Amino acid sequence: MFWQQVINGLTAGATYALVAAGYTLVFGVLEIINMAHAEIFMIGAFIGLLLVTGTGCPVWAAVAGAMAGAGLLGWALERLALRPLRKQGVSHLAPLISTIGVSIFLMSLAMKIFGPQSVRFPASVEPRFFNLFGTVNISLLQIVILGISLALVVALKVLLARTRLGKALRAVAENPEAAGLMGVNVNSVMAAAVVMASALGGAAGVLVGLQFNAVSPTMGIAYGLKGLAIIIVGGMGSVAGAVAGGLLLGAAEVLAIAYIGSSYRDAVAFIILIAVLLIKPSGIFGKLEGRKG
Amino acid sequence: MLELIDVESYYGNIRVLKGISLRVPAGAVVTLIGANGAGKTAALRAIAGAVKPRSGKILFEGRDITGLPLHAITRMGITMIPEGRAIFRRMSVEENLEMGAYSRRDREIARDIAMIMERFPILKERRAQPAGNLSGGEQQMLAIGRALMARPRLLLLDEPSMGLAPQAVAEVFHIIRELNKQGVSILLVEQNARQALKVSSFGYVMETGRIALSGESAKLERDSRVVAAYLGKRA
Numbered sequence A: 001m002f003w004q005q006v007i008n009g010l011t012a013g014a015t016y017a018l019v020a021a022g023y024t025l026v027f028g029v030l031e032i033i034n035m036a037h038a039e040i041f042m043i044g045a046f047i048g049l050l051l052v053t054g055t056g057c058p059v060w061a062a063v064a065g066a067m068a069g070a071g072l073l074g075w076a077l078e079r080l081a082l083r084p085l086r087k088q089g090v091s092h093l094a095p096l097i098s099t100i101g102v103s104i105f106l107m108s109l110a111m112k113i114f115g116p117q118s119v120r121f122p123a124s125v126e127p128r129f130f131n132l133f134g135t136v137n138i139s140l141l142q143i144v145i146l147g148i149s150l151a152l153v154v155a156l157k158v159l160l161a162r163t164r165l166g167k168a169l170r171a172v173a174e175n176p177e178a179a180g181l182m183g184v185n186v187n188s189v190m191a192a193a194v195v196m197a198s199a200l201g202g203a204a205g206v207l208v209g210l211q212f213n214a215v216s217p218t219m220g221i222a223y224g225l226k227g228l229a230i231i232i233v234g235g236m237g238s239v240a241g242a243v244a245g246g247l248l249l250g251a252a253e254v255l256a257i258a259y260i261g262s263s264y265r266d267a268v269a270f271i272i273l274i275a276v277l278l279i280k281p282s283g284i285f286g287k288l289e290g291r292k293g
Numbered sequence B: 001m002l003e004l005i006d007v008e009s010y011y012g013n014i015r016v017l018k019g020i021s022l023r024v025p026a027g028a029v030v031t032l033i034g035a036n037g038a039g040k041t042a043a044l045r046a047i048a049g050a051v052k053p054r055s056g057k058i059l060f061e062g063r064d065i066t067g068l069p070l071h072a073i074t075r076m077g078i079t080m081i082p083e084g085r086a087i088f089r090r091m092s093v094e095e096n097l098e099m100g101a102y103s104r105r106d107r108e109i110a111r112d113i114a115m116i117m118e119r120f121p122i123l124k125e126r127r128a129q130p131a132g133n134l135s136g137g138e139q140q141m142l143a144i145g146r147a148l149m150a151r152p153r154l155l156l157l158d159e160p161s162m163g164l165a166p167q168a169v170a171e172v173f174h175i176i177r178e179l180n181k182q183g184v185s186i187l188l189v190e191q192n193a194r195q196a197l198k199v200s201s202f203g204y205v206m207e208t209g210r211i212a213l214s215g216e217s218a219k220l221e222r223d224s225r226v227v228a229a230y231l232g233k234r235a
């Protein structure tokens, strides 16, 4: 029973971690909270759904397609809603408002195209179960969700640690002007951060859609709130914190359902998050040192 | 090599450069001194492209670079070491040096990193540590090393001796001379006017957004106004 819950918790946590990694990447590099992230996640889920129902492609291909589509959406968001405001040098509240605007637009658009009710994936991707150690079941779907999430998080970490773009992203996160002095095109790097974050969100959307076998225009709302809670708990701007916070939330929710009752799921999860913040206000991996200049 | 013609710039609504003109000849060390808030940093930031001038012209090696973005100016061969150094504290010492070479695409980057670590052995010793762990003097060495990784032809230095112990200050001025011998032109902003005038051949004195005075450094050192305002009694 316990190990079964661990697997369920990890699966839920893996998708939370992906969503939160997107928030934290954008926050770290642009110092803004992208309120449209949850709706990009939702659009990603619809792209994945359309790919699977329309072409019968395998899950990994649907995830890749959703990442490409969501990434493109992120690029448009940065060009249309973020960069013009940055040029004006307005306050940090302005992009908050402009991304809320984009979020409302995307949700209305999805309502108009797909209708308010949730849509299911075709039966061909229904879960198949494998039995581990007698009492513990893991579905093929759970393996896929865990595998894809893990691969994406590892890829993100390697990109940030090793590549030229990754170093530029970290440099801009610390000090955009100094990065510019090094010859980094700060606008392009910021756009890359939003594109990457959106692609991660789009992948998470497909995985969550598969997990609950439901895709709907409002599916982003709960994930958006949880993603934000996770980056606050994990430490704003920290990818490791997003992953740890995501897994913690997933585990807390599943254990709450199992041992306390499903109606307390969100309450217990958020109580744990608040407890972490009381103990360590800067978050699990939080750095108190902010950006200068 | 560098020429500013009547450059005006603003921070918000405040006119911080009220039309300044200055020149840095190729191969020279030129210094810019002045009281706190005179606009020295503003002048360097205008040259580097961190703020766009409202009017006037900035020419570098004959080309008009007025209003180009920061990264484009860096790629043309101008590098600034900003006030407070602005090293990447959370990145390792080695990554900071790699960032310095960001605008380069050649194959000699690893060789140059090795050379800089040879010149500043402390950077080699601490290569894998976060740069934020270095002492102030070590951070200044890193900032200089990082700037050199771009192979600049013109180096803009904003108060490199600020907050350093006397020994580190001496080292900084020694490095300035050494770099200049290697052919790097330097525009040096300093509070330490005495030393700045010693290493430079020409100097400008700024007051509230304007060039108040200029001349050969040796002459400025003896100018009664400069002595009274910036060099104190010991001069």
Ligand SMILES: Nc1ncnc2c1ncn2[C@@H]1O[C@H](COP(=O)(O)OP(=O)(O)OP(=O)(O)O)[C@@H](O)[C@H]1O
Pocket: B011, B012, B014, B016, B034, B035, B036, B037, B038, B039, B040, B041, B042, B043, B083
């Ligand atoms: N971020 C800012 N916003 C608005 N005004 C600023 C800003 N930074 C500096 N100033 C103002 O611009 C003017 C020029 O400042 P600048 O930093 O260029 O002076 P400075 O000569 O470099 O002084 P210091 O020797 O203290 O470094 C000053 O009046 C200063 O108060």
Ligand SMILES: [Mg+2]
Pocket: B040, B041, B042, B083, B158
């Ligand atoms: Mg200054």
